[in-house]
Amino acid sequence: MELFLDSHFWVAIAFIVFLGVLVAAGVHRLAWKALGDAGAKVQAQLDEAESLRGEAQALLAQVKAQKEASDKLAAEMLANAKEEATRLQAEAQAKVAEQLERRGQMAERKIAQAEAQAAAEVRAAAAELAAVMAEEVLVKRLAASKSDPLIDKAIGQLAGKLQ
Numbered sequence: 001m002e003l004f005l006d007s008h009f010w011v012a013i014a015f016i017v018f019l020g021v022l023v024a025a026g027v028h029r030l031a032w033k034a035l036g037d038a039g040a041k042v043q044a045q046l047d048e049a050e051s052l053r054g055e056a057q058a059l060l061a062q063v064k065a066q067k068e069a070s071d072k073l074a075a076e077m078l079a080n081a082k083e084e085a086t087r088l089q090a091e092a093q094a095k096v097a098e099q100l101e102r103r104g105q106m107a108e109r110k111i112a113q114a115e116a117q118a119a120a121e122v123r124a125a126a127a128e129l130a131a132v133m134a135e136e137v138l139v140k141r142l143a144a145s146k147s148d149p150l151i152d153k154a155i156g157q158l159a160g161k162l163q
Contacts, residue, residue, distance in 0.1 A: 134158075 022028065138155050 131158075 135155060135158065138158075
C-alpha cells in the first residue's frame, strides 16, 4: 500500500496517462508528418544547393578560361606596348635633338637682334645726350648775349629735330 502513496508512482501514472491521451489524439501522426515535411524541405534545399553548386563550378570553369585568355591577351599587349615604347623613344630622341638644334639657332638669332637693338638704343641715347648738351651750350651762349624770343624758339625746335 505504501507503493500507492509514493509521489513518484503517481507521477509515473500521470505521465503514462498523458502519453495515452497524446496517442489517442493522434499527436504522434502529426509529429511524424511535421518531421516528414521538414525532412522534405531540407531534402529540397539540399537538391537546390547541389544544383547551385554545379552551376557555380561551371561558372568557375568559364571564368578560369576567360582569365587565361585575358592573361594571354595582356601579355601580347604588354609586348606590343614595349615595342611601341622603344620606337617612340627613338622618335622622341630624334625630335628632341632636332628641337635643340632649332632652339639653338633661334637663340643665336635673338642674341644678334638684342645686340643690334642695344647698339641702336645706345646710339639713340648718345644722340639725345648730344642734343641736350648742344642745347645747354647754346642756351648758355645766348643767355650771355641778349635773349631773343625767336632764338629761344629755334633752340627748342632744334632739340626735337636732332632726335
